[in-house]
Amino acid sequence: MRNFTFYNPTRIHFGExxxxxxxxxxxxxxxxxxxxxxxxxxxxGVWEQVEQALQGYHLSRFGGIEPNPQFATLVRAVExxxxxxxxxxxxxxxxxxxxxxxxxxxxxxxxxxxLQLLTGTRATRAxxxxxxxxxxxxxxxxxxxxxxxxxxxxxxxxxSNPLLFPRFAVLDPRTTFSLPPRQIGNGVVDAFVHTIEQxxxxxxxxxxxxxxxxxxxxxxxxxGPKALANPExxxxxANLMWCATQALNGLIGCGVPQDWATHLIGHELTALHGLDxxxxxxxxxxxxxxxxxxxxxxxxxxxxxxVWQIGAGDEDARIDAAIARxxxxxxxxxxxxxxxxxQLGQEVxxxxxxxxxxxRMVALGEHRDIDPQTSARILTRAL
Amino acid sequence: MRNFTFYNPTRIHFGExxxxxxxxxxxxxxxxxxxxxxxxxxxxGVWEQVEQALQGYHLSRFGGIEPNPQFATLVRAVExxxxxxxxxxxxxxxxxxxxxxxxxxxxxxxxxxxLQLLTGTRATRAxxxxxxxxxxxxxxxxxxxxxxxxxxxxxxxxxSNPLLFPRFAVLDPRTTFSLPPRQIGNGVVDAFVHTIEQxxxxxxxxxxxxxxxxxxxxxxxxxGPKALANPExxxxxANLMWCATQALNGLIGCGVPQDWATHLIGHELTALHGLDxxxxxxxxxxxxxxxxxxxxxxxxxxxxxxVWQIGAGDEDARIDAAIARxxxxxxxxxxxxxxxxxQLGQEVxxxxxxxxxxxRMVALGEHRDIDPQTSARILTRAL
Numbered sequence: 001m002r003n004f005t006f007y008n009p010t011r012i013h014f015g016e017x018x019x020x021x022x023x024x025x026x027x028x029x030x031x032x033x034x035x036x037x038x039x040x041x042x043x044x045g046v047w048e049q050v051e052q053a054l055q056g057y058h059l060s061r062f063g064g065i066e067p068n069p070q071f072a073t074l075v076r077a078v079e080x081x082x083x084x085x086x087x088x089x090x091x092x093x094x095x096x097x098x099x100x101x102x103x104x105x106x107x108x109x110x111x112x113x114x115l116q117l118l119t120g121t122r123a124t125r126a127x128x129x130x131x132x133x134x135x136x137x138x139x140x141x142x143x144x145x146x147x148x149x150x151x152x153x154x155x156x157x158x159x160s161n162p163l164l165f166p167r168f169a170v171l172d173p174r175t176t177f178s179l180p181p182r183q184i185g186n187g188v189v190d191a192f193v194h195t196i197e198q199x200x201x202x203x204x205x206x207x208x209x210x211x212x213x214x215x216x217x218x219x220x221x222x223x224g225p226k227a228l229a230n231p232e233x234x235x236x237x238a239n240l241m242w243c244a245t246q247a248l249n250g251l252i253g254c255g256v257p258q259d260w261a262t263h264l265i266g267h268e269l270t271a272l273h274g275l276d277x278x279x280x281x282x283x284x285x286x287x288x289x290x291x292x293x294x295x296x297x298x299x300x301x302x303x304x305x306x307v308w309q310i311g312a313g314d315e316d317a318r319i320d321a322a323i324a325r326x327x328x329x330x331x332x333x334x335x336x337x338x339x340x341x342x343q344l345g346q347e348v349x350x351x352x353x354x355x356x357x358x359x360r361m362v363a364l365g366e367h368r369d370i371d372p373q374t375s376a377r378i379l380t381r382a383l
Numbered sequence: 384m385r386n387f388t389f390y391n392p393t394r395i396h397f398g399e400x401x402x403x404x405x406x407x408x409x410x411x412x413x414x415x416x417x418x419x420x421x422x423x424x425x426x427x428g429v430w431e432q433v434e435q436a437l438q439g440y441h442l443s444r445f446g447g448i449e450p451n452p453q454f455a456t457l458v459r460a461v462e463x464x465x466x467x468x469x470x471x472x473x474x475x476x477x478x479x480x481x482x483x484x485x486x487x488x489x490x491x492x493x494x495x496x497x498l499q500l501l502t503g504t505r506a507t508r509a510x511x512x513x514x515x516x517x518x519x520x521x522x523x524x525x526x527x528x529x530x531x532x533x534x535x536x537x538x539x540x541x542x543s544n545p546l547l548f549p550r551f552a553v554l555d556p557r558t559t560f561s562l563p564p565r566q567i568g569n570g571v572v573d574a575f576v577h578t579i580e581q582x583x584x585x586x587x588x589x590x591x592x593x594x595x596x597x598x599x600x601x602x603x604x605x606x607g608p609k610a611l612a613n614p615e616x617x618x619x620x621a622n623l624m625w626c627a628t629q630a631l632n633g634l635i636g637c638g639v640p641q642d643w644a645t646h647l648i649g650h651e652l653t654a655l656h657g658l659d660x661x662x663x664x665x666x667x668x669x670x671x672x673x674x675x676x677x678x679x680x681x682x683x684x685x686x687x688x689x690v691w692q693i694g695a696g697d698e699d700a701r702i703d704a705a706i707a708r709x710x711x712x713x714x715x716x717x718x719x720x721x722x723x724x725x726q727l728g729q730e731v732x733x734x735x736x737x738x739x740x741x742x743r744m745v746a747l748g749e750h751r752d753i754d755p756q757t758s759a760r761i762l763t764r765a766l
Contacts, residue, residue: 001621003398008391014638015386205618208602208626215594222590235588238384242638243591251634255397255625 001206001255008250010142011168014242016234018170019046022053025130025168026088031058033086035077035101037065037093044178046134050092060084065093068149068156068270068277069100075114078107081127091131091166094183095138095190098131099146102164105129118148118157126163134175136241137187137278139194139248141169149271155359156267171245173237181228185333186278188224191244192217192329193281197260198253200289200299201366206256210302213252217307219243224333261364262288265375268355275342282330282337287381288365289323291374295367339382349379384589384638391633393525394551397625399617401553402429405436408513408551409471414441416469418460418484420448420476427561429517433475443467448476451532451539451653451660452483458497461490464510474514474549477566478521478573481514482529485547488512501531501540509546517558519624520570520661522577522631524552532654538742539650554628556620564611568716569661571607574627575600575712576664580643581636583672583682584749589639593685596635600690602626607716644747645671648758651738658725665713665720670764671748672706674757678750722765732762 013021026032032054041047051059062077081089081104089108091101107114109125117123133141140146145160179187199213220243226236246252265288266280275283293300297319304322305311311318327337339345353372356362364370370378396404409415415437424430434442445460464472464487472491474484490497492508500506516524523529528543562570582596603626609619629635648671649663658666676683680702687705688694694701710720722728736755739745747753753761 001398001618001625003401005394005396005404007394011388011390013388015384018386021388205622207605207622208598208629211598211601212595215591215598218594219591235384238638239588239590242384246591255621 001204002257004255006250006254007162008142008165010166010249012142012171012245013168014171015238016172016174018172019049019132020053021168021170022050022090022130022132026054026057026090028056030088031084031086032060032088032090033077033081033084033104034059034061034090034092035065035097035104036061036063036091037067037097039063040178041092041134044134044175046092046132046175050090050132058084060086065097065100067096068147069096069103071115071118071148071150074100074103074107074148077104078114081108087127089127089129091129092134094133094135095140098133098140098166099138099148101129101131102126102140102146103148103159105164106159106161115150118150118159123161123163126161129164129166130168131166132170132172132175133241135179135183135187136176136237136244137190139191139245141166141171142245142249147267154271154355156271158267169245171241173234173241176237176241177232179231181334182276184227184231185335186276187244188220188227188240188333189278189282189330189335191240191247192220193262193278193285194247195220195252196285197263198256198258200296200303201257201259202296203298204256209252209254209256214306216243216247216252221307221329224329228333257366259288259366261370261375261378264361264364265352265356265378268352268359268361269348272351272355273342273344273348279335279342282335283339283342283382284378286323286327286337287378289326290381291378292365293319295365339379345383349376352379384587385640387638389633389637390545391525391548393549393632395525395554395628396551397554398621399555399557401555402432402515403436404551404553405433405473405513405515409437409440409473411439413471414467414469415443415471415473416460416464416467416487417442417444417473417475418448418480418487419444419446419474420450420480422446423561424475424517427517427558429475429515429558433473433515441467443469448480448483450479451530452479452486454498454501454531454533457483457486457490457531460487461497464491470510472510472512474512475517477516477518478523481516481523481549482521482531484512484514485509485523485529486531486542488547489542489544498533501533501542506544506546509544512547512549513551514549515553515555515558516624518562518566518570519559519620519627520573522574522628524549524554525628525632530650537654537738539654541650552628554624556617556624559620559624560615562614564717565659567610567614568718569659570627571603571610571623571716572661572665572713572718574623574630575603576645576661576668577630578603578635579668580646581639581641583679583686584640584642585679586681587639592635592637592639597689599626599630599635604690604712607712611716640749642671642749644753644758644761647744647747648735648739648761651735651742651744652731655734655738656725656727656731662718662725665718666722666725666765667761669706669710669720670761672709673764674761675748676702678748722762728766732759735762
């Protein structure tokens with residue numbers, strides 16, 4: 001096991017009715033910027049619960065944070081926050097709203113061009129942030145990172161700073177009942193690939209981390225299809241919500257090598273072609289595993305055995321079968337796994353690779369040896 | 384899954400050489416009470432590393448905190464702390480030193496008899512506490528609880544308060560190389576039973592928590608005997624250390640029923656007869672499982688299958704086999720599982736049951752239905 005530091009101070013309030021915990025978490029007298037997405041919170045009862053919990057607080061609502069939150073949108077939110085003199089941010093939504101709100105929290109305390117915070121300047125202060133999660137997927141509700149999209153730069157710009165851990169996160173599985181199937185599928189794929197990025201590398205004498213990761217994968221495989229079939233099954237939604245949080249709160253990555261090539265190549269596909277984040281992961285992960293078969297051989301065999309119960313037969317056949325089962329699982333969640341399914345072909349490869357180079361993503365993966373040529377081969381496998 | 388709140392702000396610095404992190408964790412200028420046990424830290428290089436990391440700090444050393452830390456000892460530590468005007472506590476040791484230091488941290492801020500803090504008065508302030516763990520077992524390094532023994536009362540008095548989360552914990556597996564076999568075995572049994580108390584109850588629609596717990600149990604079974612055979616195998620010690628922390632940091636207990644009868648009956652055995660904490664657990668757990676076979680049937684079968692690979696045959700035979708394997712495992716770790724092995728017999732039962740009643744431990748277990756008569760039957764099974 002490698003040396004590591006683990007720290008995660010976010011307080012999780014999990015379960016139905018927990019939105020009422022907001023009143024004890026946000027200091028009395030706070031002026032709260034409430035951020036959200038497209039407006040579903042007005043139809044599913046979430047906004048009503050938030051408003052009720054926060055009676056007596058000054059609330060300023062900023063809606064319209066889009067999937068892959070846009071820099072320009074967030075800058076407008078910062079302006080509203082300053083005009084309203086807000087001193088606390090409450091993100092109500094999924095990963096995009098929370099990621100965007102983390103950026104708002106930094107930018108509100110930053111003198112100068114907020115773009116600096118995405119291009120090398122480290123924030124030294126941030127407003128306190130809490131969240132009410134309504135989509136189980138990214139884990140942003142209890143980690144210190146985020147990704148902001150910049151349309152003009154055609155880039156997804158990641159950031160991470162311990163100042164940005166949400167102070168608290170309310171996880172009420174009922175808030176996810178009304179999600180459309182596409183978001184359910186995307187969420188499961190996202191949590192699955194977050195787990196794989198920290199698990200499917202090479203053996204590192206970390207059997208507990210492996211078993212935690214396998215526990216996440218097995219649970220996602222078991223519960224994901226049930227959520228599509230019975231969207232209002234509380235137990236299923238609760239398990240998916242807890243899995244998604246656990247998949248990217250830092251725990252399973254403690255002391256082990258990590259990959260993240262699938263994510264980083266996927267970011268370019270989203271930035272150039274507008275695919276959903278999880279769609280890019282479903283396309284790229286099988287291609288990454290196939291391309292990196294030798295470097296990942298030992299863990300691919302372990303994955304085949306422990307996650308898919310493929311423990312006998314020729315090694316390469318086992319690996320092929322495990323990758324095939326992964327593809328089937330993503331497809332069963334309604335997330336296609338080929339570029340062609342999104343009307344994208346050979347023509348996307350060169351521009352994606354050029355953007356990877358432009359963003360200095362030229363040494364990816366757990367061995368830092370996925371160069372632009374390898375990325376091109378991965379994309380070719382995903383056609 | 385049940386509703387829950389999870390919060391764990393302890394920062395973990397894990398790995399060899401991490402003791403040097405002390406200097407960035409303890410505020411400059413602090414006056415530090417360094418607490419420890421019997422003196423092994425002078426022989427294994429730990430004290431040297433601590434002193435070196437804390438050059439320039441005012442250090443006041445308080446040694447001699449015993450296993451099952453005694454109230455009277457800790458009161459002396461509080462006196463020394465006050466005389467030396469210390470404002471930070473650094474516990475260097477295992478669970479007893481850390482538990483004791485948590486009590487010192489509360490008592491240092493308490494006006495009045497410190498015994499009140501163990502008999503119903505809730506602490507409202509505590510000094511900040513950090514720790515250097517030298518024995519993987521109790522999980523006290525990243526949880527808010529502890530147990531203090533009171534000789535005159537013949538009682539082990541538990542407490543828990545979020546103020547008592549260590550600010551940080553240094554986990555360097557090398558500090559455990561010099562432990563004697565008895566402490567290695569005890570540590571593994573302790574972490575194993577902590578896991579079982581939160582796992583082996585009844586199904587609660589929490590498959591991820593189950594798999595995390597099973598991951599812990601499997602890893603302890605795999606790594607425990609290796610630590611006895613090769614005490615200086617770093618990877619083995621690292622895995623055991625991480626398992627012990629994970630077993631009682633609150634995570635696997637999120638949203639699930641919990642038992643703790645084994646612990647609470649065990650506390651009385653230690654208080655009356657001086658057995659090591661883990662010895663009491665090794666004696667009592669198999670007896671609790673046998674006595675509670677019907678209430679725990681579904682989870683006993685899952686435990687048999689997933690932890691011991693006993694998945695076929697008559698249900699009761701599978702349960703018997705799983706309990707037998709548990710006994711074998713504890714014995715293989717050098718921890719005997721019968722009262723007789725500690726020269727205790729029938730005569731201990733009535734006094735233990737009387738103490739349980741005196742301490743109002745009359746409705747134990749996940750169903751709160753283990754009354755004194757049931758506790759007596761459990762003890763009888765453990766003869």
